[in-house]
Amino acid sequence: MSVKEATKAVPAPVHATPEPPRPAKGHRAWDEAPRWQIYLPLGIYLLFTLVPFYWILLFSLRPAGSTSLVPWPMTFDHFEKVWTERSFGTYFGNSVLVGVATLLMTTLVALAGGYALARFDFKVKRAFMLALLCSQFVPGALLLVPLFEIFAELQMINSLGSVILAETVFQLPLSMILISNFIKNVPYSLEEAAWVDGCNRMTAFRIVVLPLLRPGLIAVGSFAFVHSWNHFLFALMFLNNQDKQTIPVGLNSLMSADSVDLGALAAGGIIAAVPVVIVFAFIQKWLITGFSAGAVKG
Amino acid sequence: MAQAAAVAKPPAPPRRRRASATPRRLPYLLIAPAALLMLGFIAYPVISVFYYSLQNYNPTKPWRNGYAGFDNFVHAFTKDPVFWDTLVFSAKWVVVEVGLQLLFGLALALIVNQTFVGRGLGRALVFSPWAVSGVLTSAIWVLLYNSQTGITRYLADMGIGSYGTSWLSDTSTVFPAAVVADLWRGVPFFAILILADLQSVSKDLYEAAEVDGASRIKQFWHITLPHLKDAIILSTLLRAVWEFNNVDLLYTLTGGGPAGETTTLPLYIANTSVDAHNFGYASALTTVAFVILLFCSMVYLRLSKFGGESK
Numbered sequence: 001m002s003v004k005e006a007t008k009a010v011p012a013p014v015h016a017t018p019e020p021p022r023p024a025k026g027h028r029a030w031d032e033a034p035r036w037q038i039y040l041p042l043g044i045y046l047l048f049t050l051v052p053f054y055w056i057l058l059f060s061l062r063p064a065g066s067t068s069l070v071p072w073p074m075t076f077d078h079f080e081k082v083w084t085e086r087s088f089g090t091y092f093g094n095s096v097l098v099g100v101a102t103l104l105m106t107t108l109v110a111l112a113g114g115y116a117l118a119r120f121d122f123k124v125k126r127a128f129m130l131a132l133l134c135s136q137f138v139p140g141a142l143l144l145v146p147l148f149e150i151f152a153e154l155q156m157i158n159s160l161g162s163v164i165l166a167e168t169v170f171q172l173p174l175s176m177i178l179i180s181n182f183i184k185n186v187p188y189s190l191e192e193a194a195w196v197d198g199c200n201r202m203t204a205f206r207i208v209v210l211p212l213l214r215p216g217l218i219a220v221g222s223f224a225f226v227h228s229w230n231h232f233l234f235a236l237m238f239l240n241n242q243d244k245q246t247i248p249v250g251l252n253s254l255m256s257a258d259s260v261d262l263g264a265l266a267a268g269g270i271i272a273a274v275p276v277v278i279v280f281a282f283i284q285k286w287l288i289t290g291f292s293a294g295a296v297k298g
Numbered sequence: 299m300a301q302a303a304a305v306a307k308p309p310a311p312p313r314r315r316r317a318s319a320t321p322r323r324l325p326y327l328l329i330a331p332a333a334l335l336m337l338g339f340i341a342y343p344v345i346s347v348f349y350y351s352l353q354n355y356n357p358t359k360p361w362r363n364g365y366a367g368f369d370n371f372v373h374a375f376t377k378d379p380v381f382w383d384t385l386v387f388s389a390k391w392v393v394v395e396v397g398l399q400l401l402f403g404l405a406l407a408l409i410v411n412q413t414f415v416g417r418g419l420g421r422a423l424v425f426s427p428w429a430v431s432g433v434l435t436s437a438i439w440v441l442l443y444n445s446q447t448g449i450t451r452y453l454a455d456m457g458i459g460s461y462g463t464s465w466l467s468d469t470s471t472v473f474p475a476a477v478v479a480d481l482w483r484g485v486p487f488f489a490i491l492i493l494a495d496l497q498s499v500s501k502d503l504y505e506a507a508e509v510d511g512a513s514r515i516k517q518f519w520h521i522t523l524p525h526l527k528d529a530i531i532l533s534t535l536l537r538a539v540w541e542f543n544n545v546d547l548l549y550t551l552t553g554g555g556p557a558g559e560t561t562t563l564p565l566y567i568a569n570t571s572v573d574a575h576n577f578g579y580a581s582a583l584t585t586v587a588f589v590i591l592l593f594c595s596m597v598y599l600r601l602s603k604f605g606g607e608s609k
Contacts, residue, residue, distance in 0.1 A: 052438045109331045116328035139543030142584045145577050146343035169339040230431030232546045248433040269437040280429035
């Protein structure tokens with residue numbers, strides 16, 4: 001490549017999305033495609049993304065038997081029916097419990113492990129990192145039988161604890177790699193400076209590192225929540241009682257009924273989507289930087 | 299695999315006994331919870347799967363349980379046509395899915411990496427299906443493919459497809475129908491990963507290329523792609539493993555049907571263990587799936603020269 005520009009911009013820190021300055025009107029920046037090359041394919045792709053969302057919203061809001069393409073007259077009967085008759089109220093509570101517990105456990109355990117990986121060299125570190133990577137190849141779905149036996153042994157079948165544990169374990173590897181990369185981005189000298197000022201390791205970590213990790217931890221916690229909220233097989237296998245089931249299992253039973261009640265299915269789907277959509281709206285700007293902080297880089 | 303795991307080691311921090319009396323045990327204490335959880339709920343189950351694969355193990359027929367040697371494997375490879383069918387379908391599913399997801403995901407990432415009005419909203423909207431579960435994806439597409447009230451009916455009005463049958467219950471349409479449903483959720487994942495890496499390409503390179511008069515196509519070919527190479531190789535592999543293993547979507551969308559047409563190997567394993575309670579045989583199939591995954595991953599990483607001379 002040729003000589004670099006002398007006026008080199010200061011590289012942005014990894015955890016801030018570098019926003020290229022908006023070009024002045026009438027001036028085409030060097031890296032810009034013609035407008036239609038952006039808007040046309042993006043528009044087509046947006047249609048593909050949004051039509052399915054619109055469809056399920058439409059079915060959930062229009063009366064049964066209606067074929068209108070706008071949800072008018074609007075009705076909330078399907079939601080009422082699903083929430084009470086199909087016990088989605090109960091499922092929703094269970095799913096929230098599983099999601100929040102998984103989020104807390106994953107974040108705490110991964111934070112401890114991630115700190116050790118980022119700041120220490122110890123004997124089994126390499127082996128442990130390798131184990132983390134290999135575990136990505138282990139499908140939870142294929143371990144159903146032995147996992148079922150372990151939970152049966154622990155008297156945990158039919159308790160939400162089994163699902164929370166299983167979800168946490170399968171979230172851990174990636175979360176730990178992510179968090180250790182976030183910690184590596186915090187200069188070690190900051191911590192050392194705090195020790196010199198008389199903090200012990202724990203206090204130094206709490207005062208110096210933790211505030212800087214906030215965006216990363218939110219991203220990791222959100223991943224854990226979204227994944228456990230969406231996961232289906234563990235709940236299907238380890239929970240037998242109706243009152244212990246989670247939302248995906250409820251959706252599945254709506255779908256596999258002999259005559260599918262489309263309105264109820266759509267309303268159930270909307271209920272399943274609302275929390276993750278809120279979480280997603282909240283974290284989507286961190287999603288990209290979260291990954292660029294090194295999920296792929298390792 | 300070993301190459302992929304090679305992590306740049308930071309220089310060991312100097313031991314400053316003066317400032318912080320850190321016990322030698324601390325790192326071990328810190329990773330203990332994670333290590334114990336993973337040993338108990340990942341490593342131990344994996345070992346039990348290997349052990350059960352050599353057993354006849356069926357809780358509903360306890361009188362036949364016991365050591366079986368390699369009978370389960372022999373049965374799979376010689377007497378079980380379903381096993382071969384599911385293996386072939388798995389390969390087809392993974393190759394088609396991951397290939398298309400990479401193609402569209404890369405294109406999408408390149409588009410939303412540009413500066414344009416409404417970029418933030420556009421990004422949020424096209425990435426949104428990433429957060430949606432496999433079961434919800436199935437629910438959405440079951441509504442879309444419904445023969446009476448789905449989008450497909452309107453398409454039939456336009457002469458695409460036919461009335462009366464759902465695309466999911468016809469053997470000739472079920473594969474593309476399932477692929478499209480899975481793409482809807484899978485493409486954003488790829489786009490997010492690639493976009494993350496795109497943002498780390500130094501702008502100077504493009505400016506230099508611009509000065510040298512390289513076209514945008516050339517810039518993409520010589521700057522962007524080499525830079526993305528490792529990210530693409532790794533995310534393709536992770537996604538392929540994930541697509542192979544994931545059963546949520548197909549289980550709820552098609553149930554592996556019609557007539558076993560869309561049954562992947564993991565789906566077959568789930569059915570064998572859950573419905574038929576044939577744990578020994580399911581474990582043998584799981585072992586085969588592990589070996590295939592590991593072998594394919596090694597070959598793939600070797601062929602793609604991961605971590606080789608990029609940039």
